[in-house]
Amino acid sequence: MKKKRRLRKGLLAKLCSPLLVIFSLLLAFQIYKLNILPVKYLIPVVLVVVLLALILFLLSMFKTGRRGVRILVTILTVILTIVYGAGNYYIYKTDEMFAKIDDLTDKIANTETIRVMEGSPVSSLSDLNGKTIGLCTAQDAEGIPYMEKALEKDNVQYTKQDFASVIDLTAALYNGEIDAMIINDGFLGIIHDVEDFTFVTTSTKVIYSEVYYTPRPNVIQDSQDQVNVTKEPFTVLISGNDTYGSLGENSRSDVNMLVTVNPKSGEVLMTSIPRDYYVEVDCPEGVACAQGEMDKLTHTGLHGIETTEATIEKALGININYTVRVNFSSLVNLVDALGGIDVVVDKGLAVKTFYANETLEGVSEGKNHLEGERALAFARERHAYVDGDNQRVRNQQIVLRAIIDKITSPSILLNYGNFVDAIGGAFETDMPSSQMKDLIRYQLTVNPHWKFESCSLRGEGSTEYCAELGTAAYVAIPDEESVRIAREKIEAVLNGKSAESIQDPGASDPAGTIEQPEQDEETGLQDDTVYDPDDPYDSSAQYEDPYSPDLQESDSGYTDPYDPNDAGESQYYNPNWTLDDEQ
Numbered sequence: 001m002k003k004k005r006r007l008r009k010g011l012l013a014k015l016c017s018p019l020l021v022i023f024s025l026l027l028a029f030q031i032y033k034l035n036i037l038p039v040k041y042l043i044p045v046v047l048v049v050v051l052l053a054l055i056l057f058l059l060s061m062f063k064t065g066r067r068g069v070r071i072l073v074t075i076l077t078v079i080l081t082i083v084y085g086a087g088n089y090y091i092y093k094t095d096e097m098f099a100k101i102d103d104l105t106d107k108i109a110n111t112e113t114i115r116v117m118e119g120s121p122v123s124s125l126s127d128l129n130g131k132t133i134g135l136c137t138a139q140d141a142e143g144i145p146y147m148e149k150a151l152e153k154d155n156v157q158y159t160k161q162d163f164a165s166v167i168d169l170t171a172a173l174y175n176g177e178i179d180a181m182i183i184n185d186g187f188l189g190i191i192h193d194v195e196d197f198t199f200v201t202t203s204t205k206v207i208y209s210e211v212y213y214t215p216r217p218n219v220i221q222d223s224q225d226q227v228n229v230t231k232e233p234f235t236v237l238i239s240g241n242d243t244y245g246s247l248g249e250n251s252r253s254d255v256n257m258l259v260t261v262n263p264k265s266g267e268v269l270m271t272s273i274p275r276d277y278y279v280e281v282d283c284p285e286g287v288a289c290a291q292g293e294m295d296k297l298t299h300t301g302l303h304g305i306e307t308t309e310a311t312i313e314k315a316l317g318i319n320i321n322y323t324v325r326v327n328f329s330s331l332v333n334l335v336d337a338l339g340g341i342d343v344v345v346d347k348g349l350a351v352k353t354f355y356a357n358e359t360l361e362g363v364s365e366g367k368n369h370l371e372g373e374r375a376l377a378f379a380r381e382r383h384a385y386v387d388g389d390n391q392r393v394r395n396q397q398i399v400l401r402a403i404i405d406k407i408t409s410p411s412i413l414l415n416y417g418n419f420v421d422a423i424g425g426a427f428e429t430d431m432p433s434s435q436m437k438d439l440i441r442y443q444l445t446v447n448p449h450w451k452f453e454s455c456s457l458r459g460e461g462s463t464e465y466c467a468e469l470g471t472a473a474y475v476a477i478p479d480e481e482s483v484r485i486a487r488e489k490i491e492a493v494l495n496g497k498s499a500e501s502i503q504d505p506g507a508s509d510p511a512g513t514i515e516q517p518e519q520d521e522e523t524g525l526q527d528d529t530v531y532d533p534d535d536p537y538d539s540s541a542q543y544e545d546p547y548s549p550d551l552q553e554s555d556s557g558y559t560d561p562y563d564p565n566d567a568g569e570s571q572y573y574n575p576n577w578t579l580d581d582e583q
Contacts, residue, residue: 013060013074016081017053023084024053030091036437038445052080090413093420098433100424108214109428111185111329112143115204117173122180125154125208131179132159136169140184146210147182166190170197173204180207185329188244189251201244201332202360202373211424223430225321230442233262233494234321236431237312238400239305241327242298251327253301253308254380255396258320258490263439265496266448270400271455271486272393273297273312278464278475282310293467296475302468315478316487322431330426331379332372334403337422339415340371341402343378349391355383375399389476393456401452453499455489458482458506482506 028046031037037045059073100109114133116122122131128151135144151158161178163169166187173181174197191197227234240255258271275298283289289303297315300308305325313320335341344367351362354377363370363378370378379399382392406412412419442448459476466473482504489499 017057017060020081036440097420097424113209134178135182235260236322252298269493269499276476279315282314290467295467299468324429333422335375336372337418351384
């Protein structure tokens with residue numbers, strides 16, 4: 001009888017210990033395969049993982065004289081089984097993430113979603129049982145099967161309704177003709193351009209999504225300017241496209257930020273360049289663009305990130321080692337996967353509603369928690385600030401820092417699966433995944449204390465001929481002094497010095513930002529207002545005559561920021577914004 005009782009008391013440990021040994025061997029193999037641990041850590045970690053499991057296995061299988069020891073062995077066996085199981089999951093997801101990043105060199109990441117209206121009670125696939133789901137086979141034949149398979153897996157019975165175009169599909173969802181729609185997020189930019197669906201990304205909500213890959217027509221080659229990222233300084237261009245969905249689509253570069261890293265000194269410099277910077281276009285070999293013509297930087301993205309890279313290198317007289325390209329969907333998905341980010345808004349920089357997305361709540365002074373769409377709107381906002389584009393690039397740097405802080409915080413473990421799924425398809429880069437692993441290994445070995453510094457280029461607003469448009473549009477004429485200072489700051493970091501060693505007198509001067517043209521006293525518009533047909537967000541496009549100097553505020557449908565009786569709106573809006581000014 002006593003023997004049976006003892007057997008029952010040790011039964012849990014006996015059941016878990018074989019599983020623990022299996023988990024330990026699998027974990028040791030995955031740690032070795034992942035190849036991010038330095039050798040001096042790899043061997044001890046693998047030995048400890050396996051030996052702990054074997055010791056507990058032996059203790060659980062043989063008699064232990066004391067009851068306390070037996071209880072301790074059982075507790076440790078259960079805990080380690082859970083820990084090793086979770087460890088296997090995290091490492092598997094991490095390895096999968098690096099594989100996806102490598103895939104993006106020869107494949108395009110596409111995001112397929114099932115969307116419902118924001119106020120819909122539908123929140124999961126199972127809620128679609130008995131509902132009507134719209135789709136557009138003519139424009140989205142590749143992605144639809146992924147969603148249909150997911151619905152079939154959940155045994156969802158639904159009515160299917162096909163539409164001729166994604167615009168018709170969206171209209172049907174808005175009008176209540178269907179309960180949900182299946183769509184590739186790459187079409188959201190097209191839908192966004194239709195006035196009735198300007199805020200499609202926030203008027204609807206995603207209840208299910210999958211990322212799938214298609215062959216890339218032009219394979220991304222590894223950078224030709226590679227360095228040993230653990231020993232040599234390097235510069236990365238982060239370029240943000242103004243599109244949703246697929247990363248394979250070339251589009252205007254809405255964000256252009258240089259990140260210069262010196263692994264030895266621990267210095268990291270973020271240099272932001274206004275999207276409207278008026279520069280000489282430089283085309284890489286084999287790219288058909290307006291070589292030697294003047295245009296704003298954002299248009300170079302239409303010919304690929306390589307053109308943006310070459311143009312910036314020529315304008316600043318620097319060398320860029322690696323490029324990273326993201327888009328709107330990348331940021332939204334990544335921030336949401338992290339459970340949101342926290343940003344601090346300085347005094348006087350509160351925004352009631354975002355110009356880029358009027359359906360979203362703005363930000364208040366102090367700490368703000370932002371989900372994906374609000375983080376995107378915050379990073380794109382400039383019309384709300386007197387400091388205009390300079391504040392926008394500061395906001396972009398704030399968002400980047402907030403993402404880094406969230407990734408490096410312990411809370412990442414709670415959302416790790418979602419995070420690696422999001423980051424695996426969130427960006428494309430010409431930095432080999434082996435070098436990314438080298439950086440992680442360096443971080444674990446040396447654990448440098450990174451010091452972040454920031455710098456923003458400045459300029460003066462003007463209206464000039466843009467080669468890509470074939471007409472004049474708003475641009476920012478570079479302030480050569482700020483270009484020189486930015487170049488010297490980058491060189492300082494590359495040489496192991498602090499960027500702060502290079503003084504920038506204009507950085508603390510609000511007037512040192514991009515200056516806007518004079519304002520017309522009668523109309524409140526800028527004297528040289530020109531409608532920019534390049535800009536799908538140009539609010540002038542809704543008027544019959546975007547060039548008319550007699551355009552009245554009442555025609556616009558927007559609140560007049562100059563009206564003193566307008567509930568204090570002027571504190572949120574830049575009195576210098578122009579109707580044709582791009583977002």
